[in-house]
Amino acid sequence: MRRKIQVLFVAACAAMIVSACADPSFETEPSTASSTSDTTEKTEKQLNETPLANNNTPEMTSGVNIDWDDIDSPLWNEEMREELETVLHAIVDKDAEALNKGLGPDVQGVFDYMLQNEYDFQEVSSIHEEYGKVLVQVGSILGLEGETPKPYNCTFYFEQDETGEWRIVSID
Template sequence: MPKKIQVTFIALCTVMTLAACADRPEAAAPPATSSAAPAASAAPQPEQTAAPAMTTGVEIDWEDIDSPLWEEDMRGPLEAALHAIVDKDAKALNGALSPDAAGIFEYMLENDYKFEEIDDVHAEAGRVLVPVGSELALNGETPREVEVTFYFEQDGAGIWRIVSID
């Protein structure tokens, strides 16, 4: 007797599953609209088709950086890297980076950035990390706030180099 109950239960579950997965023409049909409805309501709204425009650029107040870890010698490579990213200039970007990092961060040139401020400069694992508050606009998306961190190390000659970007 228990075997018959199991078979019946399995059959019932199978029928319910198939019924749930079956095409239902009334659910697939588009809703009926009144002929009195204006045709303009079917047109997509502008905010649905295009992301808001973002002004790219470097708007950092270099005099406003207040950190004992910040050294003025870091400004040259950082400013060059930021402008290269905004200008989508691979040669200038690679020139601003440590030779070991050249070519690795060219993917950043595919997006639009607005670099706005230097955040809390701090040290980590022998490097000085310089976070830059930014806006990022990926292709076709609404701009969003991000923080792009530039990792600095001094080379053997004591020159500050950007060794990584995160």
């Protein structure tokens, strides 16, 4: 039974990822940290200023370039920041062990595919609550092999475990 639940969870996550990739400019909630249009303008400007590599695709510089002091939300706390920062650095560093340490125990290994791509995480663009989870949207530039880097928003789902610690339980 547990295996069926895991398979359904992975399938649901995959469906969310596919739907999110269909229209990355779609935003369901208003921003609390800064606007998505500002993120899109910054990322498009950065992409236009990026030199072309030999294969005619812009070079990409991965990193975590978030101004953590700029985040202003009553839902946000230092424990979430530490968890998110650890996971973002693990993704950029392509460190599966660190990534999975930062995730809830039920989803370890599920998001290892993110290590295959390049990310430049730039800002926390919105924070809101849904069904007892805190959703933190991070604006970034996504670089897929052989493609032009493009603006991309990742949403990290935080939930408190039974001990009261905040854990990332999903990424969309």
